[in-house]
Amino acid sequence: xxxxxxxxxxxxxxxxVRVITHPNVVYxxxxxxxxxxxxxxxxYMIGAPFVAAxxxxxxxxxxxxxxxxxxxxxxxxxxHETHWLRKRIWAGPGVLCAALxxxxxxxxxxxxxxxxxxxxxEPSEVGNALFGPYLIAVQLAALLLLSGLVxxxxxxxxxxxxxxxxxxxxxxx
Amino acid sequence: xxxxxxxxxxxxxxxxxLLNFAGVLIWVERRVLALxxxxxxxxxxxPFGLFIIVADIIKIFTKEDWVPPFAxxxxxxxxxxxxxxxxxxxxxxxxxxxxxxxxxxxxGLLFFLGLSSMxxxxxxLAGWASNSKYxxxxxxxxxAQMFSYEVFMGLSLMGxxxxxxxxxxxxxxEVQRGMWFIIPQFxxxxxxxxAGLAETHRMPFDLPEAxxxxxxxxxxxxxxxxxxxxxxGEYIGLTLISAMIVTLFFGGWLGPAWLPAPICFFLKTFxxxxxxxxxxxxxPRPRYDQLLSWxxxxxxxxxxxxxxxxxxxxxxxxxxxxx
Numbered sequence: 001x002x003x004x005x006x007x008x009x010x011x012x013x014x015x016x017v018r019v020i021t022h023p024n025v026v027y028x029x030x031x032x033x034x035x036x037x038x039x040x041x042x043x044y045m046i047g048a049p050f051v052a053a054x055x056x057x058x059x060x061x062x063x064x065x066x067x068x069x070x071x072x073x074x075x076x077x078x079x080h081e082t083h084w085l086r087k088r089i090w091a092g093p094g095v096l097c098a099a100l101x102x103x104x105x106x107x108x109x110x111x112x113x114x115x116x117x118x119x120x121x122e123p124s125e126v127g128n129a130l131f132g133p134y135l136i137a138v139q140l141a142a143l144l145l146l147s148g149l150v151x152x153x154x155x156x157x158x159x160x161x162x163x164x165x166x167x168x169x170x171x172x173x
Numbered sequence: 174x175x176x177x178x179x180x181x182x183x184x185x186x187x188x189x190x191l192l193n194f195a196g197v198l199i200w201v202e203r204r205v206l207a208l209x210x211x212x213x214x215x216x217x218x219x220p221f222g223l224f225i226i227v228a229d230i231i232k233i234f235t236k237e238d239w240v241p242p243f244a245x246x247x248x249x250x251x252x253x254x255x256x257x258x259x260x261x262x263x264x265x266x267x268x269x270x271x272x273x274x275x276x277x278x279x280x281g282l283l284f285f286l287g288l289s290s291m292x293x294x295x296x297x298l299a300g301w302a303s304n305s306k307y308x309x310x311x312x313x314x315x316x317a318q319m320f321s322y323e324v325f326m327g328l329s330l331m332g333x334x335x336x337x338x339x340x341x342x343x344x345x346x347e348v349q350r351g352m353w354f355i356i357p358q359f360x361x362x363x364x365x366x367x368a369g370l371a372e373t374h375r376m377p378f379d380l381p382e383a384x385x386x387x388x389x390x391x392x393x394x395x396x397x398x399x400x401x402x403x404x405x406g407e408y409i410g411l412t413l414i415s416a417m418i419v420t421l422f423f424g425g426w427l428g429p430a431w432l433p434a435p436i437c438f439f440l441k442t443f444x445x446x447x448x449x450x451x452x453x454x455x456x457p458r459p460r461y462d463q464l465l466s467w468x469x470x471x472x473x474x475x476x477x478x479x480x481x482x483x484x485x486x487x488x489x490x491x492x493x494x495x496x
Contacts, residue, residue: 026248026301033294053283057327061290062320065297069316072301072309123280123340 005045012038025071029064036060050123184275187264195408196226202408202450209454233404238397241303248302253399256295256406260413263288267416268343270426270434281342282334285417286327289372293319295406296374296381300391311390314461315381318371321468325476326368332361332483333421346425353424360479362422364472369414371468373407376453380461415445 015035022028036059043052130138200215200223207214218224240249266281268274278284293316300312333354337345345354355362371378382390392403419425419441428437459467 026245026298030248030294030298049278049280050283053280053287056287057283057290061287061293062323065290065293065316065320068294068297068301069313069320072297072313072316120279123283124338 005042008038008041008045012042026068029068029071032067033060033064036064047120050121050126180275183273184265187269187275188261191261191264191409191412192405194412195405196230198408198412198446199229199404200226201446202453205447205450206454209451233401234398236397238399241305241394243304244394245302245304248298249394250399252295252299252302253395253402253406254295255298256292257402257409259288259292259295260406260409263413264409264416266342267413267420268346268425269438271343273435274343277341277343280340282330282340282345282421285342286323286330289326290319290323292372292410293323295403296391299395299403300381303391303394305394307387307389308391308393311381311383311387311393315374315391317465318374318378318380321465322368322371322472325364325468325473326372328473328476328480329361329364329368330421331480332358335480335483335487342420342425346420346427349424349427353422353427355422358422358479358483360475361483362418364476364479365421366414366418367472369418370449370452371464373410373414375407375411375449377456377458378464380458380464383458411446411449412442415442415449418445 012035015031015038018031019028019035022031036055040052040055040060043049043055203225204214204216204222215222215225218228240246263285265275266278266284268277276284296315296319297312300308300310300315303309333345334340336354336357337348339345339348374381380390381387382392384390387393392400395403416438419438423441426434426438428434428441432440
């Protein structure tokens, strides 16, 4: 069990680093997919199959496809990225990550691992938690998403009125 | 028997059956389409033209396997592998009969949905990696189409999940002993069928490859067995959607007692495959914006209504199945 975790964790880390460093943005996105999939596997291993499935469906399956869609439309080429990725820009994020790593190591060193609490969480338990004690958080998130939706719809409407008027009487549904 | 050996055996049998079945489907589709269009179809090689399958396979393997110099080589090769991989892997959670399932996962339904959404990458990457305008347009269409239809593909199944009280496909089949879910979940069935067709990008939803406008869409640049993998992947995908419809709405392997369970499952699945072939012959391809607005304006609200009404009725009658 443990060695499996370390393999998956290593894959996650390598993939995530490649997301940041790969000069070709489509490849970077694919590494991101790999990273998300391995995170899903970690979730599955610590007994949360439901979260693992959602991670694949929502993040790897839906959101990143949307990213890919945009990238394909904009048609990025490698020159930009190699130009942007100079050595100097690594200093800030590097220091922050090192600090994070130090804290994590200290945290692991002082306490026992969670493995003692290992138990598989059923999907219905997740549902009960979300719509029970955490109902307000769910509602707030829904409100946030709705406002995003209304906002983008509003922007689109404004543009449509001035630029892309449909021909008279030719509404095709 | 040793459980590991048994699982391995089941896996091999399923793989063998599926891959051969996909081959047979090529012949079935051509013959049935011909029948529906008042033609003969392939009828020369062997009895009923059955050897056309062998001829097709020999042809496809001996053609030049060409990677265009302008393509992104790694992704170009990776793309056709993804579709076969995801579709075949989805079959691990499909219960063919009691006990004949490779992976009896407690989130089996989500596993299927997750893999079907991963399958998108195949066509999208193929379109991008080909580095040609028709392929790119095909890939773009694919990503928008799959992304839209995937949303209510999941939503349309939630009614089934509420009624069954489980995401495990074996349990979902078992619960349908009294009544198949096609009756209480007819709306969900219709939406899932349309979304499933869109996910397999078959006629009438084959806009990513629309041959009358995009040459061959996302696989314009593919040749030989790489094209063959898309081709086989499409047929196995069709089988998968039919198998999922049968599992979720038509009682899976359940049937008359004198019929062995796997055969019952197969017959039902095959009926749906024939139905999809019929649809291909009967329906024209919609325009692209019509397809998307149809999805978001009609199917999504309908799926939500289906979910809410099902939830309300289960709450009212107060008999959710024991979990």
